[in-house]
Amino acid sequence: MAVLWITDDRFLDHDTGRAHPERPARLRAVIDGVRRADLSDALVPTEPRMATDAELLSVHHPSVLDSVQQVTQAGGGRLDPDTVLSAESEAAARLAAGAGLAAIEALDDGAADAAFCAVRPPGHHATPVRSMGFCMFNSAAVCARALAERGEKVLLVDYDAHHGNGTQDIFWEDSRVMYVSWHQYPFYPGTGGLLERGEAAGAGTTINLPMPAGATGDAYHRGWEEAVLPAVDAFDPDWLVLSAGFDAHRADPLTSLGLAAGDLPTSPMRSFGWYPPVGGSRFWRADTTWMRWPTRPRPRWPHWLAPNGDRSRPPEAVRARRWPQPRLRCCHEP
Ligand SMILES: [Zn+2]
Numbered sequence: 001m002a003v004l005w006i007t008d009d010r011f012l013d014h015d016t017g018r019a020h021p022e023r024p025a026r027l028r029a030v031i032d033g034v035r036r037a038d039l040s041d042a043l044v045p046t047e048p049r050m051a052t053d054a055e056l057l058s059v060h061h062p063s064v065l066d067s068v069q070q071v072t073q074a075g076g077g078r079l080d081p082d083t084v085l086s087a088e089s090e091a092a093a094r095l096a097a098g099a100g101l102a103a104i105e106a107l108d109d110g111a112a113d114a115a116f117c118a119v120r121p122p123g124h125h126a127t128p129v130r131s132m133g134f135c136m137f138n139s140a141a142v143c144a145r146a147l148a149e150r151g152e153k154v155l156l157v158d159y160d161a162h163h164g165n166g167t168q169d170i171f172w173e174d175s176r177v178m179y180v181s182w183h184q185y186p187f188y189p190g191t192g193g194l195l196e197r198g199e200a201a202g203a204g205t206t207i208n209l210p211m212p213a214g215a216t217g218d219a220y221h222r223g224w225e226e227a228v229l230p231a232v233d234a235f236d237p238d239w240l241v242l243s244a245g246f247d248a249h250r251a252d253p254l255t256s257l258g259l260a261a262g263d264l265p266t267s268p269m270r271s272f273g274w275y276p277p278v279g280g281s282r283f284w285r286a287d288t289t290w291m292r293w294p295t296r297p298r299p300r301w302p303h304w305l306a307p308n309g310d311r312s313r314p315p316e317a318v319r320a321r322r323w324p325q326p327r328l329r330c331c332h333e334p
Pocket of ligand 1: 160161162245247
């Protein structure tokens, strides 16, 4: 399997200060992890591109762009108590939002089977009208909206420890994008309750799995199996976009969840028969990245890890599912 590897040194220019939790070291950890895992023969290095105004405005009010521009043109400052910008931050955020769009374009061309975008700043707290929580522009939402606009259905899974309030708001009434989030609850930003399920045309296409402090991968996996998979089957997505914050790890200092590195991406990936396209626990322990790849591959049962620990066979309910053939133009996707 070939995987697009999309990152750029300009992401490191988004300078939030040495003591800020979302600092360049986060991305360097991802890049170092990939290097240590010796994945170079599986990766297809690909350049990101800047998202245009029109692409950002597909999910944000113009005031969001104006606010970011004002602060960066003044040389830096704060958008809110958490969200620190430097002069180079707007360029980094536009590049982060455009990385997913570059990935779609390359996957459409058949350049690889999946894509991993190692970017910063993060994006899932950025709402239609406000940047917040370390986030300027909602990169995953820009990507999902672009796919939806061309008639494809997107499953957007967010396993960051915080609820993606911005992503939820953006697709609250949009039936073309199903938003699924595990997160610590109650916790910042305060949203993500079980009863938040979307409205109007989007009723039922938002699914929240609020988790108490200390929740482990078993709870994540059970929530996915029992609460999410039936809805995903009915939704029948064309693409999977993962909003992949890694702060649900038990060692993360800002959160109180109990996941191990191997727990983080596994439920959705195993459900679609995909393992992390680039693997190794060291890789997944890093932060501030997101990835996507096309759905609908056939399951690979020998790799299934059943709740009872039997790796050879999937649970009965999963074996009974109907597994359609991949139908994307590239050999596969998110
Ligand atoms: Zn987070």
